Amino acid sequence: MLQFLKAYQKFVLAVVLILGSSYYWIANTKEESDRRFDERLIVTVTAPIQSLVTGIAGGLKSVWYGYFYFVGLRAGNDGLRAENDRLRGELAADWETAGENERLREMLAFQKETQGTLLAASVIAADSASFAKGLRIDRGSRHGVRRNMAVVTPNGVVGRVVEVAPFHADVQLVTDGRSAVPVRVQRTRAQGVLEGLAGGICHLKYVSRADDVEAGDVVITSGLGGIFPRGLVAGTVVSVEKREFGVLQDVRISPAVDFRRLPEEVFVVVQVPVEELAKETPTPTATPAASLVRPAQPASVARPGPLGPVE
Amino acid sequence: MRIVLHVLIALGGLLLQGTIMSQISSDVLKPDLAFLVVVYLGLHLADTEGTIGVLAIGYLADVFSVQPDGTFMLLYFGAFYLAAGASKVFYFRGTGFPAAMVFSLSLVYSAGISWMTHRAAAIPEATDPRIFSWGFLFAFSVANVLFSIPLFRLCRVVDSDRDLRSGNRATL
Numbered sequence: 001m002l003q004f005l006k007a008y009q010k011f012v013l014a015v016v017l018i019l020g021s022s023y024y025w026i027a028n029t030k031e032e033s034d035r036r037f038d039e040r041l042i043v044t045v046t047a048p049i050q051s052l053v054t055g056i057a058g059g060l061k062s063v064w065y066g067y068f069y070f071v072g073l074r075a076g077n078d079g080l081r082a083e084n085d086r087l088r089g090e091l092a093a094d095w096e097t098a099g100e101n102e103r104l105r106e107m108l109a110f111q112k113e114t115q116g117t118l119l120a121a122s123v124i125a126a127d128s129a130s131f132a133k134g135l136r137i138d139r140g141s142r143h144g145v146r147r148n149m150a151v152v153t154p155n156g157v158v159g160r161v162v163e164v165a166p167f168h169a170d171v172q173l174v175t176d177g178r179s180a181v182p183v184r185v186q187r188t189r190a191q192g193v194l195e196g197l198a199g200g201i202c203h204l205k206y207v208s209r210a211d212d213v214e215a216g217d218v219v220i221t222s223g224l225g226g227i228f229p230r231g232l233v234a235g236t237v238v239s240v241e242k243r244e245f246g247v248l249q250d251v252r253i254s255p256a257v258d259f260r261r262l263p264e265e266v267f268v269v270v271q272v273p274v275e276e277l278a279k280e281t282p283t284p285t286a287t288p289a290a291s292l293v294r295p296a297q298p299a300s301v302a303r304p305g306p307l308g309p310v311e
Numbered sequence: 312m313r314i315v316l317h318v319l320i321a322l323g324g325l326l327l328q329g330t331i332m333s334q335i336s337s338d339v340l341k342p343d344l345a346f347l348v349v350v351y352l353g354l355h356l357a358d359t360e361g362t363i364g365v366l367a368i369g370y371l372a373d374v375f376s377v378q379p380d381g382t383f384m385l386l387y388f389g390a391f392y393l394a395a396g397a398s399k400v401f402y403f404r405g406t407g408f409p410a411a412m413v414f415s416l417s418l419v420y421s422a423g424i425s426w427m428t429h430r431a432a433a434i435p436e437a438t439d440p441r442i443f444s445w446g447f448l449f450a451f452s453v454a455n456v457l458f459s460i461p462l463f464r465l466c467r468v469v470d471s472d473r474d475l476r477s478g479n480r481a482t483l
Contacts, residue, residue, distance in 0.1 A: 014392050025381030053330040126333035128325040134377030172377045177428040
């Protein structure tokens, strides 16, 4: 036996390493765990470098787009202004509906399933691998971030926190193959699970063949699972395919957030523990704590946030 | 220790991929620089030193990714030993063998991570195992080959004063 090991030691070492790596990978796919001390140390040391490089790259990009990239700028700007005006009108109507909804809830003494505060965070890096869909943000456990907290932008759902270090956290995007977000179609309330695919597209799974889903439908989070608050925009249906057989239909979703370019700023939904929900009396117009939210626009322009107006 | 320099080159690649390259594009023509360093080690330093280097590079790649820990360690060991085994038989100078190895291993690597992502998915039975299109895999492999040229030269600068394989200096 010893002679065999000595004669084929490199081969044996290769087998041991590959089997050991396989076991390590399998163990980590079954159950997520918090970062170890050594991982937290590496992240804490390298994250400032990532932040610096991202900042420099962002500055160069700003110079390029601000001073050199003039082609089509005027036409694009005019188109955007027109669309902005149209959206403002729709938004005003939506806010009326939201306000009426809120009043009805008060009257019936409904309690919100989740309450949360939006914690602003900057994106300092993306996942180093091409195939994985993740971000690194500059908020960590010291700021109250925990695993499985939802991450959003005013445009919609970004993903969830999967790993946390003291001052940084990693976010798994909704376009990652391992992501699964419970959602429903806003128009028809059909339920499904949003799953990431390659190419920046998502798949809406477990949608019954009998459910009415059309291209252009907006998909929102259903609140099931306790991670993503209800009502956040997840994406838009781009295609629906019903095969000749089967009980489900194949629905493709374009995410609400454009992940082809890194979002510069995101918001972590800091969940309030259930025990505290029972103690506190929810205020009718629960808005995020102003001290934790960095205004991205002048105060006179109130942007609609995923959980209500963000001022 | 030269292997430390190789690991630092791979670490630099991981940092670049997560910052500047992500600003340029999310997926198109974005190589895996740490993977290229691993292939280089498999082609030219397939000994204890190279093994330790691959272990360290795989560990760092797992830290910088949201994929389950062990994903890139397993993939990199697989690529390392495939490159080491193939280079013992087929390595001929001046034939572009390293480029061919990078291209073929990139396809294998892509297929591997596609399968692993499928297995690790929240709903594995609901995931299409062919997550990536052939066009994307081809573009990824071409990007790896293009970036391997300067990266392999950089790694050879680190190893400039020693013969890398059985008395023959490696060329691309």
